[in-house]
Amino acid sequence: MDLDLEKDSSMHGRFAQHMSEIPEHQYRELHDHLVKDEAEIFWDAPARASASPTQLRAADIILRIREYERTDPNLYGNVPSEAIPGPETRDMGGQFLTNKDRIDRSRVFNIARHLPKGGHLHLHFNSELPPEVLIAKARDMPAMFVRSTQPMPVADRHQLTVPERQAFDDTEIVFNVLPISTSHANIYSADYNPEFRSTGCTPWMPWSDFIAAFPSEVASTGTPEAWSNAERWVKEKMILTEKDAYSYTQTHNGVWACFNQGTRCFKGLLNYESIFRWYIGAAVDSMIKDGVMYAELRPMLLDKSIPSDDGERRLHHSDQMRIILEEVEKKKAELKAEDRLHLFPFGLKIIYCTPRSIPRNIMERELQDCLRLKQEFPNLICGFDLVGAEDRPNNIGFYADLLIAFAQTCKSLNISIPFMFHAGETLLDTGGSNNPQNSNLYDSLLLSAKRIGHGFSLMKHPLLVQKYKEANICIEVCPISNELLHLCRNVKEHPFPQLLAAGIHCTINSDNPSLFRGAIDNSSSLSYEFYQVMVGSTTMNLHGWRQLTEWSIEYSCLSATEKAEAYEILGKAWESYCVWIVDEYGAFADTLPAV
Template structure:
């Protein structure tokens, strides 16, 4: 075969020298034609109005196509003139506050400490929101429908519970998980309250001999609360014991957002606070008073109905004198009596529409217990449902999802629960906590143990949180198909380190996927700071409004209407709830126009 030189080829290419447009120097090129003038060609195409019009029409079509499948479309299409005007005003107020109240977002200068980030850290922004935000004042006036994810002990602020304890000088006791020998012990210890007989043996928590053991026979870890209150200021340079306890019961800004805080650390702190609440509430007088004041709080928040989640694994609460015990049936009787009393008060004032349906109870038990204990918990739930068919409305497993056990661990018991309910012709839907996690492995090492899978398989009516659901495209479709509602709790998710602020929350993705959601406050008394009136749902609706630029007044309405649709009210009650809500919503929109229309 003939060898060809490197530049030889069977067919010679025509080559020419092309001048460099910058230097004039000629280089080898492929054509004799002058190079195109890119600027002229580019300018010519920028003046091509036909292409621009085609692009504009394509974008308009794309936007309209997305709008046609938007999650809040039903609310937008049925909006009244007042609602549309209110929606425009709220949008203008939100954008004005974003630019002016919280600093110019276009500025490149490093902001000062007084400049806050709208939709940024909730506890950092809270005081500014409550004192200066028109948008928050609007959220406070908003009719909110039903509150579907609220833990029983966490609606009222700790200050009130601590005040009630003053009236039990002989029977309210406190214990600590370690001796309080030094101020540094105060930050790390866990405290628990309990009502017991006045002659209960006591110890000195401030002594080096103090033994916190409380399960062993003959142990005596308790100290009279009145004595503790008197002793604490002498040991802590005048610091008030009640002030110290309130701080233990509420998550503080520095411990939530501290640079060294971890997910496990904030969950441990949250559990400490939860356990401190328990004994201050779980005795007969406080139990009664709590129901009435919780309803008053919800009426102020413009909530018409709620489903409370008590932890019912402890089967008894004591009487105020510590001498008697109230079992689960007695506790349910107290709830019914206090709800009936409050409804009668409202009826006497011709205000029953403010809270016409009372409350229902979702039976909660921890996910950490053995299977045999879970079996007895389920049986207790079924027995309560048979005795109180209009009060018990669901069953839930609670606890941090990054710790054992996942829902599927109890699949045999849960399936038996479902079949038992069918046999007895009762309905107790599952309302699982699921997806409240970043790991999403059900407290195991296996991603297949995600609680979201079992929530679908067990036909949950609703799930609490659902934060990690967008990781599962198939499950997103299943949730939409089965109409499994998600109980959003944005502030809770931020403070427990699922996201740094509401703008990072996954709720816009869940809504965009067409999954029905409601807005809830989870544990407001732990999350809102030490104050008298938590405005819990107002804070939540404010947060979702500033957390996503696509949220609107129409979106607010859709979320509130879903809270009625996915509640456990009867069909007749839901129709009545919608009638009341429609009237209140129109009044709310007119209020916005009247107050902010200028």
């Protein structure tokens, strides 16, 4: 049988024949046509089709360097395939925290750091800056107090018993700014009462006193070396360490407990007037360094106020939103004066977040508060989200009638507050119940979510995959967060390549980088994520990076006019970026084998 490949151009016509009907000499040609046909419908095809010669050259450079670094003995080791890796050997795309020191020395990571990343659409408000910054600033706060979730008794500060040491390991620490007149407690006393909800209970100890009395035997290693043991010790409580994430005894629920502990610790160190105000500009600076031009931040707004620096006044939601607007405008004016406004021209927007664990009457109040803020700050509030571990109650459907009423009210008021739910950030995918029908992925579709956070479990639902495509729902992918919270062991097991191959549009995000990175010299939270997706899938390339950054603009809450401007800025930055890649790494790449 002789096949006329030119005449029969349909995919079915080429490949429907039984293998025995295909002449051996035409098998390779059929194989090449199959690869070509798939490439033409692949998710990054638009970016590849419009790539300039410089972009094509830059794409080849990245792939050559990636494949070189995969077996570079100076980075990841180079052992025979049958050998058992030693402790010095790393696996590109393996455990993030284990690999992080190698990643920081990688050429691919340096290329990712320079990448113009567009918008950052899934970033929790308190998680852009490393803990060192906030802890250092707390030193100068006489009104900073701390409480423990249990007594940490110390009979002899130089000879701690095993139970005393265990108390330091097990306790959770929470910060708060309170009036100086607040009654003091002693966390190091066996009589310490951690209860803080009952009238008359005062479990708070001045942070300065806690530092001064911290036992010297509880040694804490790490940076900064000039810090007290207490400061280094509390920093370890704020981040996910290798032990937290990868210990063979660790569980999904266990690592979530570490994550929640860190979140609560960050909250008290950030949420007081002067630091809240300072944080906005510092976060913008951090994002600019990381190549981000716009962001939609997710603050937890269940708590209705934060304290002034002396703890005597309360700043409510409206006060906080005004501070955000003021500091963003101040930063934009500064950038404009420096002729750098194109680096962050659109400021920030806020997605109202509240936990999915609250009672229905509290949820109703939260939805009303979101509506009021939107009416007061129409260009700042851009969405509504429910957050928290999905393997615990409640699922989104528990509040369905309230959310439907909220959407109807928005329509009647002619305002837009799209839902951007955390959904599919789970392996069980049962909405905190024992019933798979309670998956939050169903409710997100039915409630017309604009985007969903994570979507890790979406590929388990063949119909939902199709429906999400039809509804044009974007997935906010957060690869490192998913790994460290035990949804996958490493980025190579993450489903983002399948999501993209299925035609689901995605953006790349860092979720809670302050908890996952520890100290960083340069702001690189999103750079690590783009690095991970590049080394986590052989189908990822420079054109894929470009497509992901363009989708971050397309699915943002910017206006049509702002999006048009953003695309223009991003297009110019992208071409300049590719020129930089060619100039910086072209000669080196030419010494490497072609991919």
